[in-house]
Amino acid sequence: MIKVTLKDGVVREYENGVSVLDIAKSLGAGLYKAACLAKINGENADIRTVLNEDCEVSILTFDDDDAKKTFNHTCSHVLAQAVKRLYPSTKLAIGPAVDGGFYYDFDSEINFTPEILEKIEAEMKKIVKEALPLERFELEPAEAIALMQERGEIYKVELIKEHSDKGEKISFYRQGEFEELCAGPHIPDTGRIKAFKLTSCTGAYWRGDSKNKMLQRIYGTAFTKASDLEAHLNALEEAKKRDHNKLGRDLELFTTVDYIGQGLPIMLPKGARIIQLLQRFVEDEEQRRGWLLTKTPLMAKSDLYKISGHWDHYKDGMFVLGDEEKDDEVFALRPMTCPFQYQAYLNRARSYRDLPMRLNETSTLFRNEASGEMHGLIRVRQFTISEGHLMCTPEQLEDEFRGCLELTTFMLKTLGLYEDVSYRFSQWDPEDTEKYIGTPEQWDEAQSVMKTILDDLGINYKIGIGEAAFYGPKLDIQIKNVHGKEDTLITIQIDQMLAEKFGMEYVDKDGSKKNPYIIHRTSIGCYERTLALLIEKYAGAFPVWLSPEQVRITPIADRHHDAAYELKNKLQAAGIERVEVDTRSEKLGYKLREAQLEKVPYVLVIGDKEAEEGTVSVRKRSFGDQGSFSIDEFIAMIKKDIETKAIW
RNA sequence: GCUGCUAUGGCGCAGUCGGUAGCGCGCAUCCUUGGUAAGGAUGAGGUCACCGGUUCAAAUCCGGUUAGCAGCUCCA
Numbered sequence: 104m105i106k107v108t109l110k111d112g113v114v115r116e117y118e119n120g121v122s123v124l125d126i127a128k129s130l131g132a133g134l135y136k137a138a139c140l141a142k143i144n145g146e147n148a149d150i151r152t153v154l155n156e157d158c159e160v161s162i163l164t165f166d167d168d169d170a171k172k173t174f175n176h177t178c179s180h181v182l183a184q185a186v187k188r189l190y191p192s193t194k195l196a197i198g199p200a201v202d203g204g205f206y207y208d209f210d211s212e213i214n215f216t217p218e219i220l221e222k223i224e225a226e227m228k229k230i231v232k233e234a235l236p237l238e239r240f241e242l243e244p245a246e247a248i249a250l251m252q253e254r255g256e257i258y259k260v261e262l263i264k265e266h267s268d269k270g271e272k273i274s275f276y277r278q279g280e281f282e283e284l285c286a287g288p289h290i291p292d293t294g295r296i297k298a299f300k301l302t303s304c305t306g307a308y309w310r311g312d313s314k315n316k317m318l319q320r321i322y323g324t325a326f327t328k329a330s331d332l333e334a335h336l337n338a339l340e341e342a343k344k345r346d347h348n349k350l351g352r353d354l355e356l357f358t359t360v361d362y363i364g365q366g367l368p369i370m371l372p373k374g375a376r377i378i379q380l381l382q383r384f385v386e387d388e389e390q391r392r393g394w395l396l397t398k399t400p401l402m403a404k405s406d407l408y409k410i411s412g413h414w415d416h417y418k419d420g421m422f423v424l425g426d427e428e429k430d431d432e433v434f435a436l437r438p439m440t441c442p443f444q445y446q447a448y449l450n451r452a453r454s455y456r457d458l459p460m461r462l463n464e465t466s467t468l469f470r471n472e473a474s475g476e477m478h479g480l481i482r483v484r485q486f487t488i489s490e491g492h493l494m495c496t497p498e499q500l501e502d503e504f505r506g507c508l509e510l511t512t513f514m515l516k517t518l519g520l521y522e523d524v525s526y527r528f529s530q531w532d533p534e535d536t537e538k539y540i541g542t543p544e545q546w547d548e549a550q551s552v553m554k555t556i557l558d559d560l561g562i563n564y565k566i567g568i569g570e571a572a573f574y575g576p577k578l579d580i581q582i583k584n585v586h587g588k589e590d591t592l593i594t595i596q597i598d599q600m601l602a603e604k605f606g607m608e609y610v611d612k613d614g615s616k617k618n619p620y621i622i623h624r625t626s627i628g629c630y631e632r633t634l635a636l637l638i639e640k641y642a643g644a645f646p647v648w649l650s651p652e653q654v655r656i657t658p659i660a661d662r663h664h665d666a667a668y669e670l671k672n673k674l675q676a677a678g679i680e681r682v683e684v685d686t687r688s689e690k691l692g693y694k695l696r697e698a699q700l701e702k703v704p705y706v707l708v709i710g711d712k713e714a715e716e717g718t719v720s721v722r723k724r725s726f727g728d729q730g731s732f733s734i735d736e737f738i739a740m741i742k743k744d745i746e747t748k749a750i751w
Numbered sequence: 752g753c754u755g756c757u758a759u760g761g762c763g764c765a766g767u768c769g770g771u772a773g774c775g776c777g778c779a780u781c782c783u784u785g786g787u788a789a790g791g792a793u794g795a796g797g798u799c800a801c802c803g804g805u806u807c808a809a810a811u812c813c814g815g816u817u818a819g820c821a822g823c824u825c826c827a
Contacts, residue, residue: 206822214755305822306754313824317754320822348820353762361800361818417827439827473752473825482826572827591826623827660784688784696788710786720787728787 108159117154124150124291127162137327138162139170139290147173149239149288165327175200177237177289178227178296178325179207184281185226186211186321195283196258196309196318202587203335204324208307210258215304215319223321224301234294235278239287247273251284258309259284298332299325342585347638348479354643354701356634356651357480366477366484368631373651376681377637378487378630380649382465385489385514385627392510394463394491399443401467405433410604411442412540416573422469436469440490441623445605448494448619453609458619459495459503463626466490480635481590488629494607494619504556504595507624511580511593514627519750520582520640524592526562528553529577532569539573541600549597550576572623574600585639592636596623644702644724646751647744654682654741655703657694659710661686666714670707670734677738679745695722705741725751 104116107126117126123141127134127150141148142161147169154160163170179198182205186193190213198207213219242250244267251259262284263273276285278293290296300323307320326332343349351357356374363369370378386396402424408414413421417438425433437443444462453460467487476482495503515521531539531546539546553576557564564578571577575598582592602608602618611617627633637645647653654674658667667684674682685694691708698706708720712731719737721729732740743749 216755303821304755307823308753311824313753317823319754322822359818365818411827413827420825420827441827468827470826475752475754475823476825478820574827586821596827657787659786662784688782690783690785690790691787692785693789694787699788706787708787712786722787 105154106157107154108157110161119155120153122151122153123148123160123162126154126160130162134162134164136295137164139165139295140167140173140288142169147288150291151239172200173288174290174296174327175205175325177293178299178323179205180237180276180278180281180283180285180289181227181230181293181296181299182207182223182301182321182323183209183283184230184278185223187281189222189226192255194258195256197262204302204322206307206320206322208309208318208320210309210316210318215321217304220301220304220321224299227299227301230279231293231296231299233279234292236292237289238277239274239289240277241272241274244273247275247284250282256284295327296325297327298329299323300332300336345585345639345642346479347481347585347635350643351480351635351638354638356638364484365474366472366482368480368483374634376651377634377645377649381627381630381633382487382489384517386463386465388513389463389489389491389510389626392461392506394461397444397447397462397464399440399446399464399466400437401469402434402436403443405435407442408435411601412573412604413438413442416538420471422471437466438468438470440464440466440468440488441492441601441621442605444490444492445601445607445621448607449605453494453607453619455496455609455611458609459493459499461491461493461503463489463491468629480631481584483631486629486631489626491624491626493622493624494602494609495622496609496611496617497620500552500597500620500622501556501559503622504553504597505560507595507622507626508556508560508562508578510626511595511624515580515593517748518627518633518637518640519646520592520636523582523636523640525581525589526557526564527567527570527577527579527581527591528557528564529567529570529572529579531571531576535569538569539571541574545599546576549599553578553597572596572598574598575623582636584636590632592628592632593625594623595625597621598623642702644704646748647704647741648746648748650681650702650704652681652683652701652703653679653745654705654707655698656682656684656707656709657691657698658684658686659691659708661688663709663711663714667709670709670719673734674738677742679738679741698722699724704744705737707737 105119106114107117108114124138127138138150140163141150141152142163143152144158165171165174176199179200183195183198186209190211193209193211196208196210198205244263247263248260251263266273274286276283276287276289301321302324303322305320306317309315309318324335326335354373355371357368357370359368405414421438422436423433424435427433444464447462448460465487467485469485472482472484493503512521515524530550533543557578575596577594577596579591580593581589583589598621602621607619608616609619656667656670658664664686671682671684695706702724704724706722708722713719718731718733720731721737723729
């Protein structure tokens with residue numbers, strides 16, 4: 104007998120050799136049916152794992168994230184099995200669970216169109232109905248390779264070969280006639296997958312390497328209940344409605360034109376206004392915090408980029424003007440601001456008394472992104488960033504880095520995005536000798552300084568190896584868009600390489616010349632991307648201080664137009680800038696509906712009563728009719744929203 | 752850049768087997784002058800993304816280009 108400690112601390116005795124699934128059965132039929140995954144002494148394990156000694160066991164059901172992954176992973180096997188049944192010549196690559204579902208990569212001469220996906224789904228339903236148990240078995244590497252080779256599974260052979268030198272056996276899972284190389288874990292049988300859907304089919308490189316063959320990736324998602332699947336699909340549909348790329352166009356914030364080109368959005372008056380408001384806010388706040396504004400050229404001779412190293416690293420990603428072979432001078436639009444802003448530092452000799460020197464710029468950059476990369480306002484070829492470079496002594500580095508981080512935190516909190524971001528500490532990859540400049544000692548130093556700062560501040564970060572810039576480590580502040588895709592919103596970088604390249608020095612107290620540390624940072628990110636995230640965050644219903652139209656005055660009949668314009672003047676005189684009057688001869692309900700759909704925060708209704716009393720009837724976006732207020736009361740109300748940058 | 756899908760008035764869409772275009776919303780004008788999410792009538796608006804091919808005839812079939820979408824790869 105062995106002693107098994109269960110989730111709630113209860114200890115029970117079982118026969119030696121009992122499986123976790125048996126334990127689940129002993130605890131109740133409901134748990135047995137729902138069990139997806141075991142946690143044995145804190146480690147995830149297959150639910151069929153046999154126990155031979157005392158241990159702690161948790162039985163996890165679909166509610167648990169890891170168990171959900173196990174469930175989805177099994178569904179990916181069902182998908183692979185269905186594809187093999189229908190299209191036997193298809194070769195299998197890999198099929199893991201991911202957030203929100205699973206995928207499987209196939210190499211097939213069949214093009215998996217939506218119609219084919221339906222057929223595959225139908226076959227999957229049969230497999231679920233067959234309720235095939237999943238069984239684990241192990242083979243010696245040589246046997247495993249032979250088995251997969253015999254079946255023509257070249258991708259599996261490649262994977263096994265990589266594992267074979269570890270001296271471990273190779274594990275497989277079998278369900279019916281289908282056998283699949285897999286480490287597991289899996290749920291007990293295919294019959295438990297009650298609700299699933301294949302959501303899309305796209306291309307994906309074998310092993311994520313663009314030099315390799317492109318395979319077909321089928322995405323899907325699986326649930327234990329049909330209602331959960333439906334809710335999930337509905338949630339995805341709802342998310343799509345917030346998509347900045349749709350909403351931003353509908354609300355006339357931006358547009359694109361095919362003959363202008365990819366990644367070159369046109370900011371329409373409303374979108375441009377929001378960006379202007381953000382920009383003024385950022386520049387003022389930076390000035391308050393001791394940053395000095397620069398304005399530097401949008402292009403330079405190639406010579407500049409050669410000094411910085413960007414020419415070697417990123418020439419393909421730059422818009423180069425001229426021909427290196429033919430022309431005496433070749434220019435390039437700037438893809439970053441660093442070496443331009445350094446010239447402000449280099450303008451004269453610097454002493455330690457000049458440091459820290461904080462330079463900021465609202466900087467427009469140009470990057471020739473690959474054609475498939477562009478996405479709405481999130482990934483574009485021309486963008487404007489709240490860019491800054493800070494030169495300081497080693498002693499100042501920690502405080503200054505902290506100051507940069509405080510600034511970004513202030514910005515994120517003001518915009519209401521603070522709760523939505525995550526932190527990534529992007530480090531170099533010592534193996535990658537091509538990308539990174541500098542010595543291991545320099546990297547260790549810069550990274551350890553950053554680590555100390557992040558740990559001191561108690562920042563919860565993930566490490567990204569090989570994600571650093573070529574000249575230094577980064578703290579990347581990440582955010583997910585409405586589709587769950589993550590992008591960098593803000594970055595703060597420590598650099599001790601470029602100062603040397605550009606001969607940037609300062610005279611220290613002892614008279615010796617030293618290179619300053621440089622912090623590269625953005626305070627709010629690039630305006631286009633930040634706007635995109637704000638559109639999605641607020642579904643287009645911006646806080647009053649950012650709304651392109653803050654107040655719409657809606658006269659009830661033509662005879663109220665004069666009073667409406669008079670009110671507009673009063674509001675603007677009181678400092679409320681963006682006020683419109685809707686004089687169309689439509690019914691009140693119609694005008695209110697439009698104002699609501701256009702997400703105008705305040706609508707003021709003026710009729711006989713208001714015109715006579717000098718009041719306004721206030722309708723607040725998403726709160727409805729607020730009743731009657733004096734004009735001064737309303738001004739105080741909206742001014743409070745604007746001044747406090749209220750979010751509602 | 753790669754794989755797949757898509758492109759018809761400002762927006763959302765229909766258009767069968769190839770026979771030179773329709774609907775709804777919006778827009779304009781007129782009627783209506785109204786009280787918190789859609790009043791009515793009339794009208795204007797399209798080289799069917801662009802270039803080329805097949806055909807007596809192309810929105811429709813074929814090729815290319817451009818742009819959009821999903822994903823991969825990349826992101827100083």
